[in-house]
Amino acid sequence: MKAFTRLNGLVCPLDRTNVDTDAIIPKQFLKSIKRSGFGPFLFDEWRYTNYGEPGMDCTNRPKNPDFVLNQPRYQGAQVLIARDNFGCGSSREHAPWAIEDYGFRVIIAPSFADIFFSNTYKNGLLPIVASAEIVDRLFKECAASEGYKLDVDLEAQTVTTPSGFSFKFDITPHRKHCMLNGLDEIGLTLVHAEEIKAFEAKHKAAQPWLFA
Amino acid sequence: MAGKTLYDKLWDSHVVRQEEDGTCLLYIDRHLMHEVTSPQAFEGLRLAGRKAWRSSSIVAVPDHNTPTNHWDRDIEDPISKAQVDTLDANIKEFGALVYFPFKHANQGIIHVIAPENGATLPGMTVVCGDSHTATHGAFGALAHGIGTSEVEHVLATQTLVQKKSRAMLIKVEGQLGAGVTAKDVALAIIGKIGTAGGTGYCIEFAGSAIRGLSMEGRMTVCNLAIEAGARAGIIAADDTTVAYLQGRTHAPKGADWDKAVAYWKTLHSDADAKFDAVVEIPAASIEPQITWGTSPEQVLAVGGTVPNPAKEADPVKRASIERALQYMGLQADMKLTDITIDKVFIGSCTNSRIEDMRAAAAVVKGKKVAANVKLALAVPGSGIVKRQAEAEGLDKIFIAAGFEWREPGCSMCLAMNADRLSAGERCASTSNRNFEGRQGPGGRTHLVSPAMAAAAAIAGHFVDIRQA
Numbered sequence: 315m316k317a318f319t320r321l322n323g324l325v326c327p328l329d330r331t332n333v334d335t336d337a338i339i340p341k342q343f344l345k346s347i348k349r350s351g352f353g354p355f356l357f358d359e360w361r362y363t364n365y366g367e368p369g370m371d372c373t374n375r376p377k378n379p380d381f382v383l384n385q386p387r388y389q390g391a392q393v394l395i396a397r398d399n400f401g402c403g404s405s406r407e408h409a410p411w412a413i414e415d416y417g418f419r420v421i422i423a424p425s426f427a428d429i430f431f432s433n434t435y436k437n438g439l440l441p442i443v444a445s446a447e448i449v450d451r452l453f454k455e456c457a458a459s460e461g462y463k464l465d466v467d468l469e470a471q472t473v474t475t476p477s478g479f480s481f482k483f484d485i486t487p488h489r490k491h492c493m494l495n496g497l498d499e500i501g502l503t504l505v506h507a508e509e510i511k512a513f514e515a516k517h518k519a520a521q522p523w524l525f526a
Numbered sequence: 527m528a529g530k531t532l533y534d535k536l537w538d539s540h541v542v543r544q545e546e547d548g549t550c551l552l553y554i555d556r557h558l559m560h561e562v563t564s565p566q567a568f569e570g571l572r573l574a575g576r577k578a579w580r581s582s583s584i585v586a587v588p589d590h591n592t593p594t595n596h597w598d599r600d601i602e603d604p605i606s607k608a609q610v611d612t613l614d615a616n617i618k619e620f621g622a623l624v625y626f627p628f629k630h631a632n633q634g635i636i637h638v639i640a641p642e643n644g645a646t647l648p649g650m651t652v653v654c655g656d657s658h659t660a661t662h663g664a665f666g667a668l669a670h671g672i673g674t675s676e677v678e679h680v681l682a683t684q685t686l687v688q689k690k691s692r693a694m695l696i697k698v699e700g701q702l703g704a705g706v707t708a709k710d711v712a713l714a715i716i717g718k719i720g721t722a723g724g725t726g727y728c729i730e731f732a733g734s735a736i737r738g739l740s741m742e743g744r745m746t747v748c749n750l751a752i753e754a755g756a757r758a759g760i761i762a763a764d765d766t767t768v769a770y771l772q773g774r775t776h777a778p779k780g781a782d783w784d785k786a787v788a789y790w791k792t793l794h795s796d797a798d799a800k801f802d803a804v805v806e807i808p809a810a811s812i813e814p815q816i817t818w819g820t821s822p823e824q825v826l827a828v829g830g831t832v833p834n835p836a837k838e839a840d841p842v843k844r845a846s847i848e849r850a851l852q853y854m855g856l857q858a859d860m861k862l863t864d865i866t867i868d869k870v871f872i873g874s875c876t877n878s879r880i881e882d883m884r885a886a887a888a889v890v891k892g893k894k895v896a897a898n899v900k901l902a903l904a905v906p907g908s909g910i911v912k913r914q915a916e917a918e919g920l921d922k923i924f925i926a927a928g929f930e931w932r933e934p935g936c937s938m939c940l941a942m943n944a945d946r947l948s949a950g951e952r953c954a955s956t957s958n959r960n961f962e963g964r965q966g967p968g969g970r971t972h973l974v975s976p977a978m979a980a981a982a983a984i985a986g987h988f989v990d991i992r993q994a
Contacts, residue, residue, distance in 0.1 A: 331846055332721060332821045336961045341942045345591065345605040347565035347612050349674075359963050368605055397842060399722040402755065403959060404940075405657040406563065407673035425722055428691075428757045429657055429671050436675035486689065488549045499675075500574070503683045506543060506551060510579075510685055513542040513553055523778035523786050524555050524650065525582070 316438035317496030321419055321466045323392030327456045328382055333396055334403035335430060339412040343368050352408055353415030357383060383416075387460045395452050396423045400441075401430025410434045420466050422473065424449050435489050438496065440466065442473060442483045451479075468494055529796025531693045532762050533728045536668035536793070540651050542685055551685045555650040556667075559586035559622075559677070560636050561613040562942070563655030567678035568616040579684040581621035585645045588613050588628050589635045590942045594905050594932035597629055606943065620681070624776070626909075634908025634934035637661040637875035641745065642910050644774025648763035648790040653680055658875045658958065660751040664744035665771075666763035666793045668728070671752065691757065692726055692802035695795075697733040700809035705991040707885070708743030709877060709956065709975035711735065711807075712750035713815035717825040719805060724756030727803065730795060731761050735809035741770040742881040749876045753822040753958055762794035814991050816862050817960045817973040819850035824960070825973070826862060828990045834858035853962055854970050855950065863988050865972070868951040870895075870902040870929075870983040871965070872976050874939035877956035878907030880914050882976040886956075887920040889980035889994065895928035896986030902929040903945065905937040929983070941966045954982035 343355045345368055354372040361383055363376040377384045383391075394413065400423040401409060410433045413421070419439060424446040426434075434441045444452075455475060456462040465474040468490065474480040485493075492499060503510075518525045530538070542551040564586075571578070578584075591606035593599075601607040610628055617625045624645060626633040632643070637658055640646045646662040652669035653659060655677040662669035676686055696715055716723075729751050736747065744761050751759025768787055771777045778786040813827035824847075826833075835847040835858060851858060856865065872878070872886045883906060895902045904924045906912040912934055915921055921931045938945040939957035941964070947953055949968025956979050960971040974982065981994040 330849075331842060334821075334959075334961045336940075336959070336964050340963060340967070341940050344562050344942065345603075345609050347569070347609055349566045349569075359967055365967055399725070399755070402721055403657065403961060405655060405659075405671035405673055407566075407655075407675060410673075425725060427722070427755060428725055429673060433673035433675065436673065486549055487547045488545060488687070498574075499687060500576070500679050500682045503551060503679065503685060503687065507683075509543055510551070510553070510683060514580075514684070517540075517553060521649065521786070521789065523647070523782045526776065526778065526782070 315436065315496050315498065318419060318438055318440050318468055318493045320468065321392060322463055323419065323466070324388065324390055325393045325395055325452070325456050325462050325464055326382060326388040326391035327453050328394060328396045329453060331397040332399045332402055335401055335406050335409040336403055338401070338409040339406065340366070342366065344406060344408055349411055350415060352412035353417065356412040356416045357381070390417070392418055393420045393422065393464050393466065394418050395449060395456065396421065397449070398423065398425045400426050402427040405429040407433045410437045410439050414439045422449060422452065435493060436499065438493065440468065440493065444481060444483065448481055528800045529798040531795045531799040531801060532666065532730055532760055532793060533668070533693045536649065536651070537690055539649070549687060549689055552651060552688045554653050554680050554684055554686060555583060556585065556645065556652040557583045557680050558636050558640055558652065558654035558659065559584060560590055560656060561588040561609045562590045563674050564616065564677055565609065565612045566674045567681055568620065570678040571681055576682045578620045578681050582623045583684065584622035585624040585640050586613065586617055586622050587626045587633055587636050587639055590936045590940065592628050592935040593943050594935050594937045594945055597933055601628065630909070632909045634911065635875045635878060635936055637749065638878060638907030638911065641665065642774065642908060644771055644777030647771065647777065648767060648793050653686065657752045658749050660757065660759050661745050661749040661875055663748040663751065663758050663760040664741060665767055666760060666790065668758060668760065670757040691728045694724060694727040694729045694756070694803040694805065695801040696729055696731050696805045696807070698731070698735040698807050698809050699733040700735055702735050702809045702812060705814055705977065706812050707975040707977065708739050708746040710812055710815045712747045713817065713822065713825045713973065714812045715807060716750065716754045716822045717815070718807060719754055721753060721821050721823040722755045724751060724754040727756050728758045728760065729754065729756040731759060736761060737764065740881055741766060742879040745879065746876055750958060763790045814975065814978055816978070816988055818854065818856060818862060819847070820853055820960055820962050822960060822973060824850055828862055828988065830862055832856045832858055832860045832862065863990065866898060866987040867954045867982055868898070868900050869947060869953040870899060870979050871938040871953055871955040871957060872903065872979050873905030873907065873937050874957035875907065876958045877976050878905060878911065880911050882956065883911065883915045883920050886976040886980040887923045889977050890927040890929065890984060891923045893927055893984045895983045898986045899983055902983045903932055903938060904929045905932045906934050908934045938965055940964060954979040954988065
């Protein structure tokens with residue numbers, strides 16, 4: 315996993331609630347057996363006016379000029395801001411894969427769906443929960459100033475706007491440690507393999523039918 | 527000290543270790559798998575040179591990509607076929623307790639086949655790279671969806687790194703009215719608490735109306751917990767659960783059975799347990815439901831009218847209603863029963879069990895699908911459901927009415943196979959998500975119960991099942 319420490323990134327505003335993972339990456343792309351290559355198909359049905367198919371070359375596909383990702387001022391954005399319940403629906407990890415593959419490293423929203431929220435951390439993508447008031451302020455400032463960037467500091471757990479306004483965000487120490495160092499969680503868990511084996515033996519003795 | 531919730535009991539009995547910040551390593555008893563979210567996990571395992579910790583915990587089946595007709599032609603889409611072949615190869619390499627490959631007599635939707643084979647048991651932790659894993663909570667199991675990185679983590683370590691959620695109790699007391707089903711209960715709950723109402727919670731469904739549901743109905747309710755934002759929904763095991771499980775292939779046998787049943791009976795919230803949130807919905811207040819928008823929370827009782835955005839004060843909500851009406855091609859204030867449909871889908875992990883097939887067949891028996899309905903699909907959830915339905919003659923009832931009786935699979939719930947809506951087509955669907963494009967790009971989905979979908983097929987528009 316890519317480590318995440320600090321980022322000063324261009325912001326792209328996606329002004330919608332309940333952005334679901336079907337919208338983030340439509341089902342036809344889930345047929346891939348790889349983890350990479352989903353970026354060109356991120357928000358496929360909103361982004362293009364024709365039907366996307368896996369393996370397609372997207373460079374010449376007709377784009378929807380009204381969709382925010384297609385607007386020249388947001389090219390190269392690394393921070394996505396959105397409204398409540400971002401990432402709801404299907405558990406498909408293809409959603410964070412697509413967002414990360416496109417080039418985003420941070421998503422800021424008032425709330426995230428649970429499964430999507432845990433999936434992001436496994437892929438070096440940082441989800442930040444901010445109050446609806448703060449998110450609203452970011453939307454307004456972003457609309458008002460082209461080239462609007464945010465400074466995201468994971469070590470300090472802060473987000474700072476160009477005007478110097480700053481807010482703190484929460485992250486568990488375990489997730490922070492993994493992200494800062496780009497650690498493989500499986501490796502960390504296997505350090506406790508003996509404890510897992512001991513638990514398993516006890517569990518099997520109490521409920522042998524679980525192991526039948 | 528306050529008593530424990532069912533969630534506390536399930537959680538505590540699976541904690542391998544706990545970090546200072548509350549992060550736990552949770553032991554996983556059952557690992558369910560399908561072809562869409564597992565290939566990258568197996569690939570990760572191979573690349574790291576790791577083994578599967580306990581492959582006998584795995585129950586796997588291809589269901590999302592598999593066609594529901596023309597099985598003699600195999601899987602025609604080469605990309606779909608490659609994904610299904612990859613699952614075959616991975617199970618062959620790593621092993622599983624149960625694997626039903628494509629065209630196996632017992633193949634079906636993972637959330638239908640695990641319970642009917644007795645592979646979902648009370649007291650278990652159950653995971654799957656699929657958000658509708660919440661279904662298995664109907665058995666008093668802690669069951670939830672995970673991402674592919676977590677699938678790999680469970681494969682390699684038999685554990686998950688988790689923080690405990692908060693506990694919510696949703697109580698539905700009283701008698702459900704005629705024509706009101708488990709699906710309506712679940713949709714009414716989502717309508718009340720919203721699609722993010724359960725975020726950060728494990729929901730326990732309780733009350734006499736929930737206890738009165740069959741296991742099929744309980745699975746429908748827990749299946750939709752995720753659409754209320756909760757990773758997991760649970761219902762305490764009781765005599766209905768025990769009766770359902772007895773004699774199933776992977777359920778305990780002999781002395782183990784008695785010991786298991788005695789343990790399962792302890793799996794309920796204590797009378798003095800404390801919940802972080804409690805929601806009460808009187809059963810008598812629930813009417814047959816229809817979604818009108820593009821989120822499951824955009825739902826109303828069948829007698830209602832399509833919302834008018836002009837009456838919504840909150841600008842974010844108003845914009846969301848306007849967007850939904852535009853996508854759905856609906857007029858504000860029109861009656862829900864005036865909405866005409868193009869297609870009907872009876873199936874999915876929400877409503878494809880034998881009871882669902884019976885309920886739909888009872889409505890269409892001796893009638894004909896309306897002329898404006900281009901396609902009506904009845905897709906059983908598994909080979910076992912299909913054979914049972916055929917033994918009861920339900921297939922003939924559906925076919926005589928003008929339905930297509932298909933082979934089992936996820937089908938038009940998410941349209942990864944050939945079963946899908948075309949742009950602008952409107953569907954009465956017993957599935958779980960009415961998101962934009964879910965059933966096909968530009969398709970318009972209305973979520974309803976099997977009986978309501980069947981009644982809409984006959985009328986060509988939505989009707990109140992109580993007057994059908």
